[in-house]
Amino acid sequence: MPRLVIPNRPTANPHPMGQHQRVAALQRVLADASTPLRVRVAACLVLLFAQPVSRIVRMTVDDVLREGQHVALRLGDPPTPVPEPVAGLLLNYLQALPASAPVIARALGYHDKSTTRIAADAGAPWKSYAPGDHSG
Numbered sequence: 001m002p003r004l005v006i007p008n009r010p011t012a013n014p015h016p017m018g019q020h021q022r023v024a025a026l027q028r029v030l031a032d033a034s035t036p037l038r039v040r041v042a043a044c045l046v047l048l049f050a051q052p053v054s055r056i057v058r059m060t061v062d063d064v065l066r067e068g069q070h071v072a073l074r075l076g077d078p079p080t081p082v083p084e085p086v087a088g089l090l091l092n093y094l095q096a097l098p099a100s101a102p103v104i105a106r107a108l109g110y111h112d113k114s115t116t117r118i119a120a121d122a123g124a125p126w127k128s129y130a131p132g133d134h135s136g
Helices: 019-031 037-049 086-095 101-108 112-121
Strands: 064-067 070-073
Antiparallel strands (some): 064 070
């Protein structure tokens, strides 16, 4: 996933958010179309699943599982179901992510060396693409 910067607002309240505050904040995030989608998705993961930002930034598209109409996140074992409308927001975000030449090649049935060459000729080499486990 692309780099994510979440604004930090200092608070005078050292106590965790209560359930009603979390639900109200989640509703605001889901309704606020003026905020970038990636920020909204990250905020939902923090508010709904109490995931620290340090964990969210290490997640990959492989951590999102889709089986039919059900979406789950690989936060542990077993994967955690993602309720609507957060699941829809997450899937919308994933559809907008750029893919590397080898990923596109496999999806279209082409050889990855051909698409890598074409991408390099176009000025978009993928040599910095880091496939594999990003659990760090």
